[in-house]
Amino acid sequence: MVKSSAARPNDVTFVSILSACSHAGLLLQGIEIFHMMVNDYGLHPGSEHYGIVVDLLGRTGELEKAMDIINRMPVPVEPLVWGALLAACRIHHNVEIGEVAAKNLLCLDSNHAGYYILLSNMYGVDGKWGNLAKIRSLIKEKGLKKMIGQSMIEIRNEVHSFVADDKLHPECEKIYELVGQLEVILKLQLQHI
Incomplete structure (x- = not known):
């Protein structure tokens, strides 16, 4: 990260940078940038920053370190932080921390179907079929439904919402045409790497 620029990064800038580090492994x-945010720029990390650091540690299998970060957070631990840890536990087969x-x-939000599904998937990956069945039964008992993924963007003070295979947007033909063009460009670029 270039420190000599006249523009000062803010907390949103660091969310983007940390997220990029996490997805790139x-x-x-990522840890260095997190410390830079606090020590060099005097910014106070929020739950979203900590969630990304937990995700970063989790993706690389550092589950105990992620748990340590959570235990030392000076801000309330929000669901996104615990969700990042649970997802990492599923990937790395750590049922205990999961x-x-x-x-x-579930103490923070007991009606979010996605958390139960993530937990049941962790049990399934680990072969704990009895636990998986209990969680799936609990989902049915509570009448929970998994919410579909949704993206939103604001253009000229108008919010546009999208879900996978959405054909309801008034300009869906143009959107899918553009997505197709982008796919072609990306495939061509990948051939040259």
Whole structure:
């Protein structure tokens, strides 16, 4: 990150940078940037920043360190932080820490179907079929439904909402045409890498 620029990064800038580090698996760089945010720029990390650091540590299998970060957070631990940890526990087969994350998640929001599904998937990956069945039964008992993924964008003070395979947007033909063009461009670019 260039520090000599006249423009000062803000907390949103660091959310973007940390997220990029997480998705690229750049553990050391992400931790360094997190410390830079606090020490060099005097910004106070929020739950979203901590959630990304937990995600970063989780993606690289550093679940105990992620748990340590959570235990030392000076801000309230929001569901996105516990959700990042639970997702990492599923990937890295750590049921013990995953159950701690799930317990905290469900205390914060017991009606979010996605958390139960993530927990049941963790049990399935680990072959704990009895636990998986209990969670799936609980989902049915509570009448929970998984929400579909949705993206939103604001253009000229008008909010546009999108879901996968959405054909209801008034300009869906133009949108899918543009997406198709972008796919072609990306495929051509990948051939040259």
